[in-house]
Amino acid sequence: MKRKLQIIIGLALIAAFIFIALLAPVLAPNDPNATDLSRKNAAATKEFPLGCDQMGRCELSRIMYGARYSMGLSVPVLILLAAVSLFAGCYTSYKGGVADEIARLLCEILMAFPLIVIAMALVTSIDNSVLCVLAAIGISMSAWFMRMVRSYAKTECGKEYIESARIAGASELRIVARHLVPNVLPQFMVYFTTGIASAIMAVSSFAFLGIGLMAGTPEWGAMLNEARNSIYTNPGLIIYPGICLVLCCAGFNLLGEGLRDFIGRENEINVT
Amino acid sequence: MNKISFSKVLLRRLLGLAAVIFGVITLSFCLQLFTGTDPAETIVRKQSVFATEEQIQAVREELGLDAPFGERYADYLKGVLKGDLGTAITNKKPVMENIRGALPVTCMLIILAMFWVGVFTILIAAVSVIFKGGIFDNVMRIICIIGICVPSFWLALILLTAFAVEIPIFKVIFDGSLKSLILPSISMAFPVMCISVRVLRASVLNELKSDYVAYAKARGFTNSQIVYGEVLRNALPAAITLFAQYCAALFGTSALVERVFSIQGLGYYLMESCESMDIYGISGSILVCAVLFVLFNAAADILSSIICPAYRRKLI
Numbered sequence: 239m240k241r242k243l244q245i246i247i248g249l250a251l252i253a254a255f256i257f258i259a260l261l262a263p264v265l266a267p268n269d270p271n272a273t274d275l276s277r278k279n280a281a282a283t284k285e286f287p288l289g290c291d292q293m294g295r296c297e298l299s300r301i302m303y304g305a306r307y308s309m310g311l312s313v314p315v316l317i318l319l320a321a322v323s324l325f326a327g328c329y330t331s332y333k334g335g336v337a338d339e340i341a342r343l344l345c346e347i348l349m350a351f352p353l354i355v356i357a358m359a360l361v362t363s364i365d366n367s368v369l370c371v372l373a374a375i376g377i378s379m380s381a382w383f384m385r386m387v388r389s390y391a392k393t394e395c396g397k398e399y400i401e402s403a404r405i406a407g408a409s410e411l412r413i414v415a416r417h418l419v420p421n422v423l424p425q426f427m428v429y430f431t432t433g434i435a436s437a438i439m440a441v442s443s444f445a446f447l448g449i450g451l452m453a454g455t456p457e458w459g460a461m462l463n464e465a466r467n468s469i470y471t472n473p474g475l476i477i478y479p480g481i482c483l484v485l486c487c488a489g490f491n492l493l494g495e496g497l498r499d500f501i502g503r504e505n506e507i508n509v510t
Numbered sequence: 511m512n513k514i515s516f517s518k519v520l521l522r523r524l525l526g527l528a529a530v531i532f533g534v535i536t537l538s539f540c541l542q543l544f545t546g547t548d549p550a551e552t553i554v555r556k557q558s559v560f561a562t563e564e565q566i567q568a569v570r571e572e573l574g575l576d577a578p579f580g581e582r583y584a585d586y587l588k589g590v591l592k593g594d595l596g597t598a599i600t601n602k603k604p605v606m607e608n609i610r611g612a613l614p615v616t617c618m619l620i621i622l623a624m625f626w627v628g629v630f631t632i633l634i635a636a637v638s639v640i641f642k643g644g645i646f647d648n649v650m651r652i653i654c655i656i657g658i659c660v661p662s663f664w665l666a667l668i669l670l671t672a673f674a675v676e677i678p679i680f681k682v683i684f685d686g687s688l689k690s691l692i693l694p695s696i697s698m699a700f701p702v703m704c705i706s707v708r709v710l711r712a713s714v715l716n717e718l719k720s721d722y723v724a725y726a727k728a729r730g731f732t733n734s735q736i737v738y739g740e741v742l743r744n745a746l747p748a749a750i751t752l753f754a755q756y757c758a759a760l761f762g763t764s765a766l767v768e769r770v771f772s773i774q775g776l777g778y779y780l781m782e783s784c785e786s787m788d789i790y791g792i793s794g795s796i797l798v799c800a801v802l803f804v805l806f807n808a809a810a811d812i813l814s815s816i817i818c819p820a821y822r823r824k825l826i
Contacts, residue, residue, distance in 0.1 A: 343529060343533060347533035351534075354762050354765060358780055362792045363544065446661075447766065469682075484656065491655060
């Protein structure tokens with residue numbers, strides 16, 4: 239029951255944020271980029287439900303548009319990434335030998351660099367763009383995904399059905415694609431869902447440091463960065479974007495946690 | 511299974527360590543190699559906007575940037591082994607010196623943060639396991655799930671607003687004292703703590719279910735003998751590995767909290783080099799971050815295999 243509740247709350251949060259992100263132009267009461275210094279730090283009114291920020295922009299509208307950046311940037315990259323690392327991870331750990339060793343070493347080397355450091359390095363050496371930030375997330379997260387997939391795949395490889403498939407004469411590619419990947423997938427989905435939460439957080443922390451997104455973008459991290467100077471005048475500006483960030487990540491984390499317990503329990507039932 | 515000797519584990523781990531560090535150095539060299547901005551041009555343009563191509567070429571030669579690939583790589587390797595990471599473009603000092611100046615504050619911050627993490631993780635996990643399913647356990651479960659999603663920089667801003675602006679217990683600006691490190695270290699520690707409580711709790715509960723615990727009970731050992739003598743030995747490696755990884759990762763992510771509190775540590779230096787397109791500063795500091803991560807990880811593995819004999823099998 240508890241697990242189900244977790245999954246339901248998680249899904250509800252995710253659905254709510256997707257809904258807001260998709261319908262932001264309809265739902266938002268004002269233009270998120272319309273500045274008006276006469277409304278600077280204005281208190282909440284009917285027209286501006288959460289008040290205005292330091293440039294007189296509608297806080298609520300900006301938060302709504304912020305959902306677009308948080309999910310729109312990280313989710314597509316992660317889906318692509320997950321597909322690649324799932325297949326590559328399974329293939330290398332099934333194949334063994336040199337490919338296996340190279341994949342292991344590559345993962346270990348890439349994992350040594352914290353994500354934020356990779357992002358800073360790419361931004362410095364190439365240019366300060368969203369693409370660099372997404373590339374950094376891709377490089378860093380794929381190493382962690384690969385490692386996870388490989389550890390799952392290693393345990394699966396030792397099981398009898400793989401052996402049977404091999405004896406039945408199935409080709410390498412077929413074993414990986416038809417047998418290994420589908421069996422690793424459920425466990426990987428759990429990791430992937432929590433991975434989305436960390437990617438959303440990462441995009442926001444980069445925006446907070448001014449990496450990737452242009453100044454003034456209605457992104458939660460960037461909004462927090464701008465609000466840093468108004469801790470004395472308008473503390474509300476710090477609170478709202480942060481709460482959204484936490485709730486959005488919590489949605490994905492709750493879903494992941496719920497799924498993990500769900501899968502774990504299902505395996506138990508199968509075993510007994 | 512035959513007994514796996516500790517020295518064999520150590521040797522294998524150290525060999526792996528050397529390979530990874532070599533890879534890390536190579537990667538940070540590649541960063542300098544494939545950079546889209548020409549460091550020579552950045553240096554010359556910093557002095558005068560109207561620099562000629564000859565001037566840029568002269569600096570390029572001085573830095574050895576026009577040398578063939580192999581020669582540059584060999585030079586870089588030699589330099590790194592001697593502790594020379596190049597000269598920063600920003601302040602013309604050796605990058606190593608800049609990092610050495612920034613590292614102590616960050617180290618203090620991380621030591622303090624990890625102190626909170628260690629103390630609270632063990633306390634909370636212990637109480638949660640003892641009173642499993644109780645109110646404390648359930649409340650902590652919820653706090654930890656949400657806590658994982660709290661970004662450290664947001665927590666830092668909230669703590670700053672609450673305890674430095676609204677209730678002025680702490681100063682807003684970092685002044686080098688231990689007291690002013692409390693807020694930043696707590697905001698760094700909180701998300702890490704939430705994760706490690708969950709991991710330690712889960713792995714202790716998992717171990718408690720295993721057969722050897724039932725066997726030890728049957729042999730008449732007391733509960734505390736079982737928990738301290740056997741369960742913790744097997745449950746700790748998961749927490750130690752996580753602890754070490756986060757400890758090392760904090761060297762990079764400290765930039766976020768350091769920015770909020772204006773602490774001039776390693777993260778701040780990273781940010782500064784990033785903003786001024788200082789490719790030598792960046793590649794030097796990411797090398798330091800990565801090497802720290804690898805070393806911490808290896809230390810955690812070695813520590814785990816000292817504590818837990820079963821862990822040694824995993825490393826082979």
